Amino acid sequence: MTRQTTAKAGIMDPITTEIIQSSLTAITDEMFATMRKTAMSSIIYEVLDFGVAMMDAAGNLASSGSGIPGFIGMLEPGVRSVIKKFDPATHVFPGDIFMTNIPHHGGVSHLNDVVLVLPVFVEGQLIAWLANKAHWVDIGGSFPGSISADAVDVYQEGLQLPCIKVIESGKTNQSVLDILAMNSRMPDITIGDFWAGIASMRAGERRLLSLVEKYGFNAVMFAITDYIATGEAMSLKALKALPKGTFKAADITDGGTPICVSISISDTEFLVDLRGNPPQSKDAFNASFDATFVGVQMIYKSIAGSQSVANAGTFRPLKLLVDDDSMFAAQYPAAMSVYYETSIMLFDLMWKALAPILPEFLPAGHYASICGTFMGGPHPETGKNHSIVEPQIGGWGACYDRDGLNALYTGYHGDTFNVPVEIAEQRNGIMIDKLSLNEEPGGEGEFIGGKGINLHYRILHDDWWITMAYVRSKNGPWGLNGGLEGSTNYVSILRKDGSEQQYSSCTAIPLKKDDVVKVATANGGGYGAPKDRPVAKVLEDIKNGYITKERAFEIYGVKNELQ
Structure with missing residues (x-):
């Protein structure tokens, strides 16, 4: 493959650029389809409890595929955790694949959600990262399924993978796979889902390299940069259309603990303030900062901007304030296996704050x-x-x-x-x-x-x-x-x-x-x-079994006239 470039005018040609950007989305879509068709566990191939994404060379989200938004958004900090540990200039090579699952170290939700990362090179130059994150059914630990609300620390929750090279220059580290298998109660499923994740990223790598070969190195690099800039411009335009001000909500957890949020919206910033919330707990109802920030991304995306573009630029107006060691930014070695219930509580709390002012969205x-x-x-x-x-x-x-x-x-x-x-x-x-x-x-x-x-x-x-x-x-x-x-x-x-x-x-x-x-x-x-509520609708509710006659009379004062 040569680094042939298109003509200078071709690099800036908006039609070519948009074709390349659409191809980036197609690449992550193919990664998603490959994972779905090759995974071993029904939580992946039926429920689709996974996500895939492409980042640029610096680790910025460039293209997000289908899947759980809370997974896709966390792949950017997941890749950056690899960059932080392994200097790309000296310790990252073609054929490498990295693995991480410790939520406190970046880009991970809980130990079951294993992140795989593959760097993509053209003629020795790093051009992008591909990542896959999926829920593995068992990663070891004290409890079957590696999940327990009663866990007191991460050590009880399973095997920890501290951002390691599982494949180095194309050669698999069999010792790592042996450790994975021996620590899982379902080793065949675990190893099968591992290789499905690898297949997903390698499919994306082939397509990305073909894209570079077809359109040229510079054209593809320009398209990625432009795509992220476009995401930011679209996001700022949408932000200006939102109501301005500070909006608050409070709730009570099932355990009786008050939680609160304050959301401030201006023309240039969407600020979520979670300071003053409870400290991290001694059970597994804790979330990492990255998991919390992804919740902010999702609520923002539901009310602002095009649904077709989601990349690093889209989320640049977002800011999050949170106390360290809180339930929304727990520190190592806090247990996090049921982080998702804490994250959904926050998602719902932000929703509650914004719904009264955005009834057409929420x-x-x-x-x-x-x-x-x-x-x-x-x-x-x-x-x-x-x-x-x-x-x-x-x-x-x-x-x-x-x-x-x-x-x-x-x-x-x-x-x-x-x-x-x-x-x-x-x-x-x-x-x-x-x-x-x-x-x-x-x-x-x-x-x-x-x-x-x-x-x-x-x-x-x-x-x-x-x-x-x-x-x-x-x-x-x-x-x-x-x-x-x-x-x-x-x-x-x-x-x-x-x-x-x-x-x-x-x-x-x-x-x-x-x-x-x-x-x-x-x-x-x-x-x-x-x-x-119109009487005719209440009678229809009774007919459909949505409400009993007794409840209809109690709430609506309506008696069933359909005898």
């Missing part, structure tokens, strides 16, 4: 919990140790002009899907007794909140276990303009003997054959006073 509160459900044990067909990871879908809040949406993932999830019943039963060795909309009351108003779900897993083998941690288990999603609060998230376990116990958080609780794990996710908050 509805009332949604179920606001990842509802990560971890179960495992001997597979009933093979007897091998098996575990599953499933975030759950729930109800979204009502808008100023329509009812909320039923059974969707949170605003934090992005392009994520629930595992189909058929896949869950075929691959995971469980039976789905029920999957329906949540019939509990909550979320009434002029416009009603969307429904959560009831999902019942029947266990088919002894010696299984469940771990989970759901927030919004005490206080339901908030309503707007007089709309009522939604219902709550929880799990109950119905034992074979008929006894039943409800949980908002548990770690490795034993399950036996024919026990039923009953997941309930919240209905979203309502919008507007219930008295303003």
Whole structure:
């Protein structure tokens, strides 16, 4: 490959530049598709609990692919953690691949979310970085699935990978893979997902090098720089259209702890102030600074700018103030395995602060919990140790002009899907007794909140276990303009003997054959006073099973006339 350049006018040609920029997006899309098609675990190939991205040579986000936004946004600091440890001028070479998973050191959410990074070279010059981040089902540690809200430090949560070279100049460090396999309760799945991540990045590398060969080195480098500058210009334009001022919100965690946020918007800056929030906790409800900043990015992206461009320039107007050692910027060795519940609480809190001034963008509160459900044990067909990871879908809040949406993932999830019943039963060795909309009351108003779900897993083998941690288990999603609060998230376990116990958080609780794990996710908050909902709509709600006759009379004063 030669470093042939286009003519000087060609470098600046906007058509060519836009074609190259569209190709950058296509590259990350292909990386995403490759990971999805080659991964071993259903949390990746069905739920799509991963993200991919391309950074420029300095580590700035250049192109983001599909996937969970909270993963994509963290790949930029993930790459920068590699640059910080390994000087690109002297310690990074073609064929190298890096691995990291320690959240306190940058670009990682918790130990399960393993980041892989590949540098791309042209004629010995570093031109870009490709990165992949995916949730691995088990990374060792004290608890099955490497997840526990009760963990007191990161040492209990699994194997730590301190930004290492797992492949050096094309040669795999087999010792690292052996350590990974020996520390995982599901070694075949773990190693399979590792190689899927490698395949994803190598697919992106091939496409990027082909792009350089086709259009020339300088043209591609110009297009990347211009793309980031375009992202910043679009972001500043969108920022100017937002309401100006300082907007605040407060809430109470399920544990009774107050949390708060202040958001200040000017023509040039979107400032989120989290100072004064609680210190990091002695359990796993902690988030890193990078995980918190990604939450800021996501709420900003939902209200400002084109949805088609997301790169380093897009987020340059963002500023975050947070106390060190707080729950939103926990320090090593704080446990973080359920960081996602802390992050979704913050995401929802920022949403709550902005929803009253941006009703066209933000509805009332949604179920606001990842509802990560971890179960495992001997597979009933093979007897091998098996575990599953499933975030759950729930109800979204009502808008100023329509009812909320039923059974969707949170605003934090992005392009994520629930595992189909058929896949869950075929691959995971469980039976789905029920999957329906949540019939509990909550979320009434002029416009009603969307429904959560009831999902019942029947266990088919002894010696299984469940771990989970759901927030919004005490206080339901908030309503707007007089709309009522939604219902709550929880799990109950119905034992074979008929006894039943409800949980908002548990770690490795034993399950036996024919026990039923009953997941309930919240209905979203309502919008507007219930008295303003037309009688015809209330009667339709009764007909559709969204509300009982008794509840309709209690809240709306309407009796069912459909006999």
